[in-house]
Amino acid sequence: MAIKILITGTSGLVGFRILVSALVDGHSVVATVRSREKEGLIRNNPAIQKLSVGARLIIAVIPDMTIDGAFDSALEGVSHIIHTGSPVPVPTFEPRSQVYEPTIRISSSLLTSALKTPTVRRVVITSSIVTNLGLNPSPTVAVSSSTRIPPLDPVPASFANPMEAYILAKIAEIHNTERFIKTQKPHFSLSYIMPGHVFGRNELITKADMMFGQNSSNNFLMPGMIGGELPFPIHGAFVHVDDLADIHLGVAMMDSSSPRDFGIACTVDYSTIFDHVEKAFPEAVSAGVFKRGTVPVLPVNYSSTEMGELLGRELKSFEEAVVDVAGQYLENLGWNSA
Numbered sequence: 001m002a003i004k005i006l007i008t009g010t011s012g013l014v015g016f017r018i019l020v021s022a023l024v025d026g027h028s029v030v031a032t033v034r035s036r037e038k039e040g041l042i043r044n045n046p047a048i049q050k051l052s053v054g055a056r057l058i059i060a061v062i063p064d065m066t067i068d069g070a071f072d073s074a075l076e077g078v079s080h081i082i083h084t085g086s087p088v089p090v091p092t093f094e095p096r097s098q099v100y101e102p103t104i105r106i107s108s109s110l111l112t113s114a115l116k117t118p119t120v121r122r123v124v125i126t127s128s129i130v131t132n133l134g135l136n137p138s139p140t141v142a143v144s145s146s147t148r149i150p151p152l153d154p155v156p157a158s159f160a161n162p163m164e165a166y167i168l169a170k171i172a173e174i175h176n177t178e179r180f181i182k183t184q185k186p187h188f189s190l191s192y193i194m195p196g197h198v199f200g201r202n203e204l205i206t207k208a209d210m211m212f213g214q215n216s217s218n219n220f221l222m223p224g225m226i227g228g229e230l231p232f233p234i235h236g237a238f239v240h241v242d243d244l245a246d247i248h249l250g251v252a253m254m255d256s257s258s259p260r261d262f263g264i265a266c267t268v269d270y271s272t273i274f275d276h277v278e279k280a281f282p283e284a285v286s287a288g289v290f291k292r293g294t295v296p297v298l299p300v301n302y303s304s305t306e307m308g309e310l311l312g313r314e315l316k317s318f319e320e321a322v323v324d325v326a327g328q329y330l331e332n333l334g335w336n337s338a
Contacts, residue, residue: 009085013216066105071113095165103169139299145263196237196265224273227291237265240316270295
């Protein structure tokens with residue numbers, strides 16, 4: 001059944017991949033972006049152009065998504081919402097004003113607009129496993145999508161860094177949403193999806209130099225395959241972006257009487273990055289295009305065993321994700337073995 005979906009964050013790795021999948025499945029999509037420039041990047045992207053979607057794709061430019069009523073007009077006739085458009089913890093961001101506050105305000109604005117839109121039946125919000133893990137996760141303590149970390153009260157006046165602000169914002173956001181559901185009793189159902197680090201081909205990347213600074217979570221993989229060293233450890237849990245897109249659409253289409261949250265995070269050993277690259281692209285390794293690097297791991301104990309059942313197939317492996325990223329890098333380099 002074709003539906004009309006509003007998807008936020010479509011100029012990012014996850015949101016764009018969901019957008020493409022939704023259009024391929026025949027749905028109509030309202031894609032939100034913050035600028036005309038990003039509208040052009042999406043509309044002119046080869047992955048969109050080849051679909052010839054016509055009127056099934058509407059791109060709504062909303063410069064400030066934190067204000068009340070920001071999504072009112074974009075939600076006209078929409079039955080499903082997939083919200084991926086939260087700030088990411090870019091090192092140069094000011095933690096409070098560019099990460100913590102907009103994370104909470106955007107979701108609040110979206111839910112308030114949805115409450116005023118009678119056609120909305122289902123809302124899916126992308127969060128992160130850090131919502132359940134908190135600031136200092138213990139690898140000996142098993143957590144899942146149902147685990148709740150108490151929010152800080154009062155909220156600190158400042159944060160140590162953007163990542164701390166990101167984690168605390170995600171924790172506060174889900175508690176605020178649960179309070180919204182309890183007090184407002186909306187006419188729609190809502191589910192959260194908590195992924196680990198998201199890796200895989202990023203169709204928004206069209207040049208080799210973009211692979212390092214504009215490649216979302218894939219930025220963390222690149223040092224491991226080009227001889228670099230990531231200067232900090234990252235959670236040892238991942239999901240392939242293709243699986244994450246399918247899961248978002250699957251959860252969105254679930255019966256509205258079954259609101260629940262879903263974690264999706266497979267245990268990963270980042271020391272295998274170069275091994276996978278060497279196996280798939282031995283000639284590029286011999287030519288020095290790829291070199292063994294280091295990506296430190298922060299061990300976590302996260303349970304998401306229901307994901308294979310939801311998809312109806314096995315999840316894609318870490319090896320597949322690495323090969324997809326490395327292969328795209330070679331394509332953008334214009335490299336070949338001839």
